[in-house]
Amino acid sequence: MPRFHCPEEPSSVLRAGGEFELPPETARHVQVLRLQPGDTLTLFTGRNGEWTATILRMGRASVTVRVDQHHAVEREALLDVHLAVGMPANERMDWLVEKAVELGVASIQPLLTERSVLRLSGERALKKQLHWQGIATAACEQSGRNRLPSVHPVRALLDFVVWNPPEVHRRFVLSLDGDSLPLSQVLASKPPTGPVLLLSGPEGGLSPNEEQAARAAGFEPLSLGKRTLRAETAPLAALAALTLQGFS
Template sequence: MMALPRFFCPIPLQINTIITLPPEVAHHAGRSLRLKEGTRIILFNGLGGEYHGTLLFNQGTAQADLDFFDSQNRGITGNITLVQALASGDKMDWIIEKAVEMGVSHLIPIKAERSVLQLSGTRLEKRQQHWQAIIQSASEQSGRNILMTLSPLQTLKQFFQSTEHANYLLADPEGDISLTHYLNQHHNSLNNIYFFIGPEGGWSPKETEEIVKHGATRVRFGDSILRTETAGIALSSAAASVLNWR
């Protein structure tokens, strides 16, 4: 059976109502996908659950007749935050998309000393909007009903000033303990994890010292040195599996 078309619809939704679809959703459904009147669709607004209904066209206006609410929220049961150093090119796009698919709760982009990509002003604002669109699109595709939270680009200093100490794990090929060993040791007490993932050139010695100073445990993941676009996704998936969060 083919999956029903899903659309992120950031407006109040309620069953037994007919709503007018926002222009971008209407364009996607009617123009891009060429869906016909009477097609069953799913809408979600990122607050939890999803609404099933029938696509209607009223004098050229796309609408949805909502008749069923499914409260299920697909994803993992724990909270994973990626503290991800800014990566170059389209790598950040890939990281964000896959983080959504893996069930990551929160992604915090960090302006690291060795980050090749430098963003500020209007360029940064446009990139943040672009990343948010990726989150919405990946949620539509993956069946996720609660959007991953994306923080503004910040420095490590800003991050530590605004975040209380949690389970900080620094991805490090020469770490003191394997990720699996650490997770098994703390299996019963973990419900949230922060993974610190460096840029292409790795965290600088100063940054590493700062992360460890704030209580992070260095964890290694196998014998391979993972690329920045691979590390966070691999560690998040492994953690969710080991902790039975899936």
């Protein structure tokens, strides 16, 4: 059954038996898929499970649905992992956002670092943030997630590492230094029991000054082994290891 994100608005409150017009972007998506009156679909707001609905009417730019039933189902990872990443260049950040959402990331913080190839600020940074949030929404629609992770505005790394959100229990930084603990060892000996903040660098990694600042701020250095992984691969490998714990 096709799934669509339906942002909560006063005109689109989801309740059993209610009828309303889908938001314009959702309606366009329905029309692109050539769905017809009588077809059923799944709607989710990003916060509270999902709803089955039936298409009643379709206009040139509008789609009216009847909400049928609420399902209090969630498909979230057992561990909340918030990913802070030095933005890789070109379309690699798009790919990273999509796959991170599929793997269950709780939120994504794009970072501007000393070695970042992709340099964003002002209106361009805002447009990219909205673009990545759209990719995250589409990944939720595809993967079955009903919780929509936020893609935060771009921040400078040195401003970010001193932020200490109270809900985060442990903070990790991916590192190539010899004193870094293998992630497999951390998971085996002292696995995280609460939300995690995972920091990963861009192409070329974090600079020595940036990694030192992260460690001084309480980030524990982690290693993914002896192979050199790409900037978009390394955080996804760590994210998978963390979020897939406990899943069969």
